[in-house]
Amino acid sequence: xxxxxxxxxxxxxxxxxxxxxxxxxxxxxxxxxxxxxxxxxxxxxxxxxxxxxxxxxxxxxxxxxxxxxxxxxxxxxxxxxxxxxxxxxxxxxxxxxxxxxxxxxxxxxxxxxxxxxxxxxxxxxxxxxxxxxxxxxxxxxxxxxxxxxxxxxxxxxxxxxxxx
Amino acid sequence: xxxxxxxxxxxxxxxxxxxxxxxxxxxxxxxxxxxxxxxxxxxxxxxxxxxxxxxxxxxxxxxxxxxxxxxxxxxxxxxxxxxxxxxxxxxxxxxxxxxxxxxxxxxxxxxxxxxxxxxxxxxxxxxxxxxxxxxxxxxxxxxxxxxxxxxxxxxxxxxxxxxx
DNA sequence: CTAGGACTTCGAGCGCGCTCGAACGCAAAC
DNA sequence: GTTTGCGTTCGAGCGCGCTCGAAGTCCTAG
Numbered sequence: 304x305x306x307x308x309x310x311x312x313x314x315x316x317x318x319x320x321x322x323x324x325x326x327x328x329x330x331x332x333x334x335x336x337x338x339x340x341x342x343x344x345x346x347x348x349x350x351x352x353x354x355x356x357x358x359x360x361x362x363x364x365x366x367x368x369x370x371x372x373x374x375x376x377x378x379x380x381x382x383x384x385x386x387x388x389x390x391x392x393x394x395x396x397x398x399x400x401x402x403x404x405x406x407x408x409x410x411x412x413x414x415x416x417x418x419x420x421x422x423x424x425x426x427x428x429x430x431x432x433x434x435x436x437x438x439x440x441x442x443x444x445x446x447x448x449x450x451x452x453x454x455x456x457x458x459x460x461x462x463x464x465x466x467x
Numbered sequence: 468x469x470x471x472x473x474x475x476x477x478x479x480x481x482x483x484x485x486x487x488x489x490x491x492x493x494x495x496x497x498x499x500x501x502x503x504x505x506x507x508x509x510x511x512x513x514x515x516x517x518x519x520x521x522x523x524x525x526x527x528x529x530x531x532x533x534x535x536x537x538x539x540x541x542x543x544x545x546x547x548x549x550x551x552x553x554x555x556x557x558x559x560x561x562x563x564x565x566x567x568x569x570x571x572x573x574x575x576x577x578x579x580x581x582x583x584x585x586x587x588x589x590x591x592x593x594x595x596x597x598x599x600x601x602x603x604x605x606x607x608x609x610x611x612x613x614x615x616x617x618x619x620x621x622x623x624x625x626x627x628x629x630x631x
Numbered sequence: 632c633t634a635g636g637a638c639t640t641c642g643a644g645c646g647c648g649c650t651c652g653a654a655c656g657c658a659a660a661c
Numbered sequence: 662g663t664t665t666g667c668g669t670t671c672g673a674g675c676g677c678g679c680t681c682g683a684a685g686t687c688c689t690a691g
Contacts, residue, residue, distance in 0.1 A: 310600075310603075313603055342637085342638085343637095343638075344637080344638090352679095353679085353680075354638090355679075355680055355681075356678085356679065356680085358639090358640090359678080359679065359680085370639095372687095373638075373639090373686080373687055373688075374638080374639060374640095374686075374687080375637085375638055375639075375687085376638085376639090391604050391607055392604075393678090394600060394604060395600070395601055395604030395605070395608070396601075398677080398678095399677075399678070399679095400677095416615065419615075420612060420615055423608055423611060423612050423615070424612060426608060427605065427608045427609060427612060430601050430604060430605045430608065431605065433601055434598055434601050434602065434605065436474075436558060436559070437559055437560075437594055437597055437598050437601070438598065439474075439477055440555050440556075440558060440559030440594060441559070441591065441594045441595065441598065443555055444559070444587055444590060444591045444594065445591060447587060448584065448587050448588060448591060451580065451583075451584055451587070506667085506668085507667090507668075508667080508668090516649095517649085517650080518668090519649075519650055519651075520648085520649065520650085522669090522670090523648080523649065523650085534669095536657095537656080537657055537658075537668075537669090538656075538657085538668080538669060539657090539667080539668055539669075540668085540669090557648090562647080562648095563647075563648070563649095564647090632691105633690100633691090634689100634690090634691085635688100635689085635690085635691100636687100636688090636689090636690105637686105637687090637688090637689105638685105638686080638687075638688100639684100639685075639686065639687090640683100640684090640685085640686105641682100641683090641684095642681105642682095642683095643680100643681085643682085643683105644679105644680080644681075644682095645678105645679085645680075645681090646677105646678100646679095646680100647676105647677090647678100648675105648676100648677100649674105649675090649676095650673100650674080650675075650676100651672105651673085651674075651675090652671100652672100652673090652674095653670100653671090653672095653673105654669100654670090654671095655668105655669075655670085656667105656668080656669070656670105657666105657667090657668080657669095658665105658666095658667095658668105659664105659665090659666090660663105660664085660665080660666105661662105661663090661664080661665095
């Protein structure tokens, strides 16, 4: 595997491991082997996004990032932790808008925990629905490959070659 | 369930049926109980898209639709068959661009079957990757809900409440 | 001393997939 | 006959999430 970002590593772990084990999750979220602080390019590589995107997330108020003496961004463990969360949520389809709301709740203190949980639960359900949609589309696509006929079909109940 | 479009019905079938059976697929693709020809609004309802979107697909060259005496669109079984395919592919993330290419291959005749199969196989793999990504995000989200702590954490290997 | 390269801020632009609105046509209902 | 309603074409606009480019700063190597 060429890419070596955090998500790719986690997916690799997951590859022959379905459903994902707690092991996989631990591996996924293990920030221990990330340097204490990284540059924007290093952070971008780890997260498999572009530096442009990281600046964009910061501008959007999703994460605060410190600067060094030259004004360059310094991503510490806390920032990376949040960005791992953010990129995973983005990857699973949570809109920027919701993430902005979520981090505003985080910043507002622990009395917002229930609302945050609500958001997570709703997002979990959204992911589940999406997986079911994709699973159905996958099966249909595999079916079409297996019985392939042409036109826009087969898409018919029988693998009847006359519908080709 | 309020919605009664084709995809919803298929998903409903799928609900307590994992992995999807051939039964589910047959149900999904069964166009038998659709009228021989339908108006744009009826087609849109069946496909769970807007009439605007159907016109857009037609403008994009994805499907040809006949007209009645008044110039109104008439969706016959063949058009509906193609649209079922198109909307399913869209729902599973295939870009418009690729769909345009695909239908151009269909229109080009059966010597393009191998290339069409290549596209389907590649798309199948894309869906699989996407499902694995989502499955991982789902597990991470469930883990976070279960061990919920606050901040952007826990996202740590242990459900240690001090990381809240 | 200067050239290269990695970074900074800022605003603008882009690709995608719709989504909408204006202006119009046609046909049945009142 | 006019109102209602569903359709038509066309081009423009929008929301999203980046993505880019210009112009400048800073550090290091040669």
